[in-house]
Amino acid sequence: MTLPPNVYDAEPIPEAARAEVERLLSSGDLFRYTAPENAPVTLLETEFAEMLGTKYALAVSSCSAALFLSLKALDLPRDARVLIPGFTFAAVPSSVVHADCQPVLCEVGENYRIDMEDFAAKLQSCQAVIISHMRGHTSDMDAIMELCDAAGIPVIEDAAHSLGTTWHGRNIGTIGTIGCFSFQSYKLLNSGEGGILVTDDADLVARAIIMSGAYEHMWKKHKARHGENSNDLIEALERWQNQLPLYNLRLSNLSATLIRAQIPEVPRRVRDGRRNHDHTAAAISASPWIEVPAKLAPEERAPDSLQFNLVGLSDAQTLAFQQAAGKRGIKVQVFGMSTDNARAFWNWQFIQDLPELPRTRAMLMRACDCRLPARLTLEDCDLIAAALVGAAEDVMNGAITHAAE
Numbered sequence: 088m089t090l091p092p093n094v095y096d097a098e099p100i101p102e103a104a105r106a107e108v109e110r111l112l113s114s115g116d117l118f119r120y121t122a123p124e125n126a127p128v129t130l131l132e133t134e135f136a137e138m139l140g141t142k143y144a145l146a147v148s149s150c151s152a153a154l155f156l157s158l159k160a161l162d163l164p165r166d167a168r169v170l171i172p173g174f175t176f177a178a179v180p181s182s183v184v185h186a187d188c189q190p191v192l193c194e195v196g197e198n199y200r201i202d203m204e205d206f207a208a209k210l211q212s213c214q215a216v217i218i219s220h221m222r223g224h225t226s227d228m229d230a231i232m233e234l235c236d237a238a239g240i241p242v243i244e245d246a247a248h249s250l251g252t253t254w255h256g257r258n259i260g261t262i263g264t265i266g267c268f269s270f271q272s273y274k275l276l277n278s279g280e281g282g283i284l285v286t287d288d289a290d291l292v293a294r295a296i297i298m299s300g301a302y303e304h305m306w307k308k309h310k311a312r313h314g315e316n317s318n319d320l321i322e323a324l325e326r327w328q329n330q331l332p333l334y335n336l337r338l339s340n341l342s343a344t345l346i347r348a349q350i351p352e353v354p355r356r357v358r359d360g361r362r363n364h365d366h367t368a369a370a371i372s373a374s375p376w377i378e379v380p381a382k383l384a385p386e387e388r389a390p391d392s393l394q395f396n397l398v399g400l401s402d403a404q405t406l407a408f409q410q411a412a413g414k415r416g417i418k419v420q421v422f423g424m425s426t427d428n429a430r431a432f433w434n435w436q437f438i439q440d441l442p443e444l445p446r447t448r449a450m451l452m453r454a455c456d457c458r459l460p461a462r463l464t465l466e467d468c469d470l471i472a473a474a475l476v477g478a479a480e481d482v483m484n485g486a487i488t489h490a491a492e
């Protein structure tokens with residue numbers, strides 16, 4: 088029997104990182120503010136801003152830290168209401184609570200994207216919005232920005248898992264007021280832990296820089312993408328000197344070095360991830376029991392995992408499908424059916440008056456999650472697709488015979 092493909096291992100860190108890691112180990116220069124200039128963290132920030140086309144980038148200890156600092160940078164009043172999708176990772180409502188704000192949950196549809204009717208209805212009572220492009224699925228950013236711009240409400244893009252995705256050709260994470268990305272190991276760029284925020288707003292980034300832990304005059308080591316607009320940045324930083332708390336959420340030079348070495352890999356990872364996803368999605372869509380929701384027209388995706396919905400299956404059959412896929416060597420997680428899943432909103436019990444979201448719940452009870460890293464071959468993808476289609480047949484052919492009795 089052919090072994091199922093290994094979907095868990097990360098890619099090795101490119102060889103190019105080794106010399107710089109060695110230099111850091113020999114010198115002990117791990118703190119971003121020790122060197123007089125051009126520390127690996129600073130270089131990562133200018134390179135990342137360059138890659139995305141934003142003026143500013145601030146590297147921090149995680150995407151959760153970037154989301155928290157974004158909310159703090161917006162200077163929202165205590166208990167401000169922040170609209171977030173009902174389908175996201177628990178770190179997102181957590182960052183809202185951490186920033187002394189209140190998460191307001193919005194319905195998400197069967198296609199994993201924000202339900203615009205519910206969004207529009209709830210927006211008016213909110214002072215900020217976090218859009219999670221969950222598993223890299225982009226919500227309708229045209230409609231979202233139109234509503235938020237009209238209401239003067241800032242938009243934070245949680246693009247943790249969306250690096251490389253574009254919307255009308257524009258990089259995801261650069262459409263809202265601030266965009267946040269993750270360097271945790273399950274994301275496109277992997278340093279174990281880490282995150283970065285991007286924005287064109289000098290005042291917001293200045294506040295975030297200081298609160299991230301640029302104490303005293305450490306902020307002088309921060310740069311804009313090209314340096315040409317650094318006067319805006321310096322003026323903003325001088326304005327906020329000594330005015331803000333220091334949360335110390337910095338990134339280390341070691342992490343920055345690992346990430347910088349992977350930046351040249353981004354186009355290849357995006358291209359192969361999309362190829363693997365689209366190939367596998369087309370193959371499993373042949374099953375009458377499986378539906379892969381279509382992307383929105385302006386969106387070019389950068390997936391490293393596969394989500395699909397089971398159609399016409401009961402709760403028991405859905406669980407049986409999960410087991411049948413496992414027997415065939417492919418781990419599938421139905422978001423709403425695995426105990427204590429951090430992406431199921433009813434498990435966010437740290438939120439006061441946790442609401443019910445019937446549409447989101449119905450989606451989570453049939454939506455399957457399956458890893459599909461960019462390094463897989465199309466043969467690997469065929470094996471995964473055959474196992475998924477086969478698992479649905481195992482369950483449903485049995486059920487059809489059963490129902491006919």
Ligand SMILES: *Cc1c(COP(=O)(O)O)cnc(C)c1O
Pocket residue numbers: 148149150151152175176178179219220221222245247248268269270271281282
């Ligand atoms: C991974 C992830 C996060 C959290 O990122 P960290 O860097 O681990 O804090 C937030 N939102 C989404 C959508 C994610 O996928």
